[in-house]
C-alpha cells in the first residue's frame with residue numbers, strides 16, 4: 038500500500054479559524070487570518086479590480102492557455118512595479134521574469150531553480166521566525182534550510198546585531214575567513230511576516246554591504262508591496278537598493294494582498310542576470326523548471342493585474358485603494374496602542390503595536406494568555422501571539438483591547 042509518513046500539519050492559522058467558526062458568541066473576533074478585512078470585518082474586493090474585470094468582460098478575452106512563463110505584458114509590468122522605471126538591469130533587458138502561482142509559487146520556482154542551477158551552495162538561510170510555509174517550500178525545492186537571528190523577544194523588535202553576526206558567521210564556520218560560502222539568504226522585502234518588524238533603510242544598506250562582502254545570494258520575498266506603508270515605491274526600497282548596489286537578486290512577488298487577489302493566484306518570479314544573453318539562458322531554464330510543475334499559469338488573475346498596471350486611471354485608483362488598506366491598518370495600530378497605554382493602562386510596553394509594519398503584529402502575548410483570550414473572551418489568534426491588524430475595526434477594537442487588558446492583568 039501507500040505509506041504516508043508523518044502527521045498532517047495544516048499550518049498555524051487553520052486551527053484558529055476552525056475554533057473561531059465553532060464559537061457561537063456574537064463578540065467573537067478572528068485575528069488569525071492572513072487576508073485583509075474591511076471596516077466591517079468583511080473580505081474586500083477592490084473597486085479597481087471590479088473595473089478591470091468589467092473591461093475584460095467587455096473586451097471578450099478568451100480562456101486559452103498562457104505560455105509556460107505566463108502573460109508577457111503582465112510580467113513586464115510586474116517587474117516595473119518592483120524594480121522601478123530607473124532600474125538599470127530592467128532597462129538593459131537583463132531581468133528574467135515569469136508569472137507564478139502567487140507568491141508561494143514564485144518562491145517554489147525560485148527554490149527549484151536555485152537548487153538546480155546555483156552552483157555555489159544548496160543552503161538557504163531564513164530569518165527566525167519566518168512565514169511558516171518558507172521552510173517546507175525550500176526544503177521541498179531541494180535546498181537545506183537554516184536560520185539567522187531576526188526577532189528579539191526582549192525588545193519585541195529587530196535583533197540587528199544577531200542578524201549581522203549570523204550572516205557573517207554563516208560564512209565563517211571555521212572561525213577564520215575561509216572561502217566565502219555564498220549561501221542563499223531569504224529577506225522579507227517589507228512587512229515581515231509574522232513579526233511586523235522591518236529593518237530601517239540604514240539597516241538595509243548595512244545588510245546589503247554584508248551580503249556583498251560575503252557574496253551571499255539575496256532572495257527577496259515581496260508579498261506586501263504597498264501594503265506596508267501605503268506607498269509601492271517606499272515598500273520596494275530594499276529590493277531597489279540591493280539592485281542599485283549591483284546585487285543579482287532573486288525576487289518573489291505576490292498580488293494576493295496588494296490587489297486583494299488571494300484566490301486568483303497572481304504573482305511573479307524574477308532573477309536579475311548579468312546581461313541579456315544570460316537572461317535568455319535563464320528564461321529557457323525557467324521553462325524547463327516550470328513545465329513539469331504545472332505546464333502554465335492561470336490566466337484570469339494575470340489579466341486583471343495586467344489591466345490595472347497597464348492603465349493610468351486604474352493604476353491611480355488601485356494605488357489609492359492600497360493606501361486605503363494600509364492606512365486603515367495603521368489607524369487600528371494607533372487606536373489599539375492608545376487604548377492599552379492610556380485608557381486601560383495595561384501593564385507592559387506597547388509601542389511595538391504602533392511601530393510594527395504591515396498586516397501582522399507580534400503582540401508579545403504568551404500562549405497561556407492567548408488561550409485565555411480564546412476561552413474567556415472569544416478572541417482568536419495564533420499561539421505565538423501574532424494578530425492580524427486587518428481583523429480589527431471600530432466595531433470590535435474595544436472588546437479586543439479590554440480582553441487583552443484583562444488577560445494581562447490576570
Ligand code: PLP
Pocket residue numbers: 071138139140141142168225230258260291292293299304
Ligand atoms: N510570503 C509571505 C511572507 C507571506 O506572508 C505570504 C502569504 O501570507 C506569501 C509569501 C505567499 O502568499 P501567496 O502565495 O498567497 O501570494
